[in-house]
Amino acid sequence: xxxxxxxxxxxxxxxxxxxxxxxxxxxxxxxxxxxxxxxxxxxxxxxxxxxxxxxxxxxxxxxxxxxxxxxxxxxxxxxxxxxxxxxxxxxxxxxxxxxxxxxxxxxxxxxxxxxxxxxxxxxxxxxxxxxxxxxxxxxxxxxxxxxxxxxxxxxxxxxxxxxxxxxxxxxxxxxxxxxxxxxxxxxxxxxxxxxxxxxxxxxxxxxxxxxxxxxxxx
Amino acid sequence: xxxxxxxxxxxxxxxxxxxxxxxxxxxxxxxxxxxxxxxxxxxxxxxxxxxxxxxxxxxxxxxxxxxxxxxxxxxxxxxxxxxxxxxxxxxxxxxxxxxxxxxxxxxxxxxxxxxxxxxxxxxxxxxxxxxxxxxxxxxxxxxxxxxxxxxxxxxxxxxxxxxxxxxxxxxxxxxxxxxxxxxxxxxxxxxxxxxxxxxxxxxxxxxxxxxxxxxxxxxxxxxxxxxxxxxxxxxxxxxxxxxxxxxxxxxxxxxxxxxxxxxxxxxxxxxxxxxxxxxxxxxxxxxxxxxxxxxxxxxxxxxxxxxxxxxxxxxxxxxxxxxxxxxxxxxxxxxxxxxxxxxxxxxxxxxxxxxxxxxxxxxxxxxxxxxxxxxxxxxxxxxxxxxxxxxxxxxxxxxxxxxxxxxxxxxxxxxxxxxxxxxxxxxxxxxxxxxxxxxxxxxxxxxxxxxxxxxxxxxxxxxxxxxxxxxxxxxxxxxxxxxx
Numbered sequence: 001x002x003x004x005x006x007x008x009x010x011x012x013x014x015x016x017x018x019x020x021x022x023x024x025x026x027x028x029x030x031x032x033x034x035x036x037x038x039x040x041x042x043x044x045x046x047x048x049x050x051x052x053x054x055x056x057x058x059x060x061x062x063x064x065x066x067x068x069x070x071x072x073x074x075x076x077x078x079x080x081x082x083x084x085x086x087x088x089x090x091x092x093x094x095x096x097x098x099x100x101x102x103x104x105x106x107x108x109x110x111x112x113x114x115x116x117x118x119x120x121x122x123x124x125x126x127x128x129x130x131x132x133x134x135x136x137x138x139x140x141x142x143x144x145x146x147x148x149x150x151x152x153x154x155x156x157x158x159x160x161x162x163x164x165x166x167x168x169x170x171x172x173x174x175x176x177x178x179x180x181x182x183x184x185x186x187x188x189x190x191x192x193x194x195x196x197x198x199x200x201x202x203x204x205x206x207x208x209x210x211x212x213x214x215x216x217x218x
Numbered sequence: 219x220x221x222x223x224x225x226x227x228x229x230x231x232x233x234x235x236x237x238x239x240x241x242x243x244x245x246x247x248x249x250x251x252x253x254x255x256x257x258x259x260x261x262x263x264x265x266x267x268x269x270x271x272x273x274x275x276x277x278x279x280x281x282x283x284x285x286x287x288x289x290x291x292x293x294x295x296x297x298x299x300x301x302x303x304x305x306x307x308x309x310x311x312x313x314x315x316x317x318x319x320x321x322x323x324x325x326x327x328x329x330x331x332x333x334x335x336x337x338x339x340x341x342x343x344x345x346x347x348x349x350x351x352x353x354x355x356x357x358x359x360x361x362x363x364x365x366x367x368x369x370x371x372x373x374x375x376x377x378x379x380x381x382x383x384x385x386x387x388x389x390x391x392x393x394x395x396x397x398x399x400x401x402x403x404x405x406x407x408x409x410x411x412x413x414x415x416x417x418x419x420x421x422x423x424x425x426x427x428x429x430x431x432x433x434x435x436x437x438x439x440x441x442x443x444x445x446x447x448x449x450x451x452x453x454x455x456x457x458x459x460x461x462x463x464x465x466x467x468x469x470x471x472x473x474x475x476x477x478x479x480x481x482x483x484x485x486x487x488x489x490x491x492x493x494x495x496x497x498x499x500x501x502x503x504x505x506x507x508x509x510x511x512x513x514x515x516x517x518x519x520x521x522x523x524x525x526x527x528x529x530x531x532x533x534x535x536x537x538x539x540x541x542x543x544x545x546x547x548x549x550x551x552x553x554x555x556x557x558x559x560x561x562x563x564x565x566x567x568x569x570x571x572x573x574x575x576x577x578x579x580x581x582x583x584x585x586x587x588x589x590x591x592x593x594x595x596x597x598x599x600x601x602x603x604x605x606x607x608x609x610x611x612x613x614x615x616x617x618x619x620x621x622x623x624x625x626x627x628x629x630x631x632x633x634x635x636x637x638x639x640x641x642x643x644x645x646x647x648x649x650x651x652x653x654x655x656x657x658x659x660x661x662x663x664x665x666x667x668x669x670x671x672x673x674x675x676x677x678x679x680x681x682x683x684x685x686x687x688x689x690x691x692x693x694x695x696x697x698x699x700x701x702x
Binding site for chain 1: 622624626627631632635636649650651652
């Protein structure tokens with residue numbers, strides 16, 4: 001196996017985004033198979049961090065930084081992977097993630113984004129204070145499977161309901177799975193507004209997304 | 219340049235001012251001059267008479283100049299070593315606080331059945347193996363008695379069970395001076411000879427006077443044996459406020475200290491410069507149940523005050539914490555352990571023992587022990603205080619992240635979050651759903667699982683077969699003499 005794959009894996013584990021990007025560039029410059037670089041380097045690294053996170057050996061900053069390193073490398077390799085026509089480099093799923101209108105809380109959303117990235121999802125983070133229109137626009141642009149909306153306030157939770165309503169109005173409700181989360185939200189609230197899922201923790205959000213994607217593929 | 223900048227390197231708990239320490243020490247000297255102590259060993263009485271004490275039968279009145287002289291002669295620091303490597307791991311001096319277990323509990327809680335059972339050579343060995351595995355315990359006392367062997371020589375079996383199962387420094391108890399002599403011989407075998415043991419002590423001998431103000435023949439011969447062999451000794455009055463000493467805290471300190479200082483005088487007259495550790499298990503008698511309380515707030519207050527006096531006198535000190543009056547490992551045990559451990563960690567006695575005791579010191583619990591190991595970790599974090607400098611103030615990082623960003627991905631966080639924050643191994647911080655899916659376990663249940671896992675997987679570093687055989691020979695020699 002190419003030595004550079006091992007270096008990529010280590011760069012991801014170390015959360016070194018600069019080195020990860022440098023190594024991705026090296027893959028392109030030296031004509032190394034980009035799909036293999038993703039599979040044998042980046043994915044192996046993030047898998048190892050994910051396993052360590054579950055067992056309690058890795059801590060949140062380790063996961064967040066590893067996810068960043070992964071993102072830095074994949075961004076560079078994506079065009080080459082697409083060109084190769086390989087399905088191997090395809091993400092587990094595509095997710096549009098953001099905090100709803102009127103709400104600027106984002107630490108929980110960021111953690112969910114990092115863990116989803118670490119689990120192999122392609123995450124499009126549209127950041128804080130986003131309207132239902134923005135969620136949909138991004139979802140259409142990237143061909144998302146899932147829209148994930150976060151709210152940290154009882155006063156902004158209503159925007160999650162607005163998002164579902166907006167999709168219904170546009171006759172696009174069936175196109176996307178909608179999941180919600182955030183401190184004041186509950187499973188009951190998710191059911192009430194017609195969301196496809198709710199999760200209490202970032203880990204549960206990852207499991208939820210995996211199930212939804214499997215469901216879509218069926 | 220910062221002019222006259224003062225930083226706290228740790229948090230600290232102090233009870234007495236220097237003036238109050240001086241007043242209590244002075245009262246102890248007055249007690250020794252005016253009332254004196256009883257010494258039930260003629261040879262010791264003669265040594266004291268020759269040094270200038272006033273002798274009236276067994277009662278010996280000690281002039282304060284002898285106390286001052288002993289305080290000048292005694293070493294201000296005692297170092298203890300790992301028995302396998304000889305590494306100098308504990309420096310008993312100043313505010314260095316180390317933690318270890320207690321010794322001779324008649325009972326222990328069987329971790330497999332939860333039953334309260336008589337302690338044995340095997341339970342002592344198992345307990346020492348668990349102590350050896352726990353990162354926050356620095357030294358070992360037996361946490362049980364070898365009750366399954368001939369009792370006149372149980373102490374040799376007990377030391378053997380301990381040293382086979384731990385490489386940490388050991389504080390030993392014994393029946394009598396002959397028991398100590400055999401144990402010292404065993405420690406010399408482990409150390410590689412008498413000179414090596416003297417240079418790198420692996421053991422501390424434990425002896426106690428009888429309150430109020432009495433030194434039995436047994437305790438004095440042990441004390442003199444330790445002095446002559448230059449093996450460090452803990453000489454520790456165990457006093458009960460209201461019963462064997464006055465009910466007032468100051469009177470308790472003065473009377474108990476007089477017992478310690480009279481022991482110190484005799485010890486230094488026996489062998490000038492021999493290593494001595496001032497003891498003191500100073501607590502109350504509970505006037506309702508009559509127990510010697512191991513969880514009373516006055517206990518921790520007295521121990522912290524005695525630490526102030528030890529620092530004032532510049533003497534290494536034996537403290538007490540991590541113990542409880544509760545009969546089981548429950549909320550009471552946790553409260554009493556946590557309060558005493560944090561206070562001792564901050565007051566700074568050097569050799570803090572009795573971690574793992576429940577039932578006012580009658581029963582050893584390994585669950586209590588592993589919980590206390592966790593509490594010591596928390597206490598040590600608190601004592602470490604807060605480091606204030608440009609890097610820890612992180613103004614540059616705060617500027618880089620700016621309003622609305624987050625610090626989870628900064629190199630600064632990654633560099634510091636593990637050293638600045640303490641992470642538990644037993645305390646639960648799981649999210650509710652994960653706690654539930656992991657079996658909804660209480661702290662005591664998790665502690666029991668940890669104990670079982672250590673017992674079934676941990677192996678201490680072994681002594682060589684040759685050393686083991688020589689130790690066994692000493693034990694068997696004592697046993698055969700005992701049978702005759």
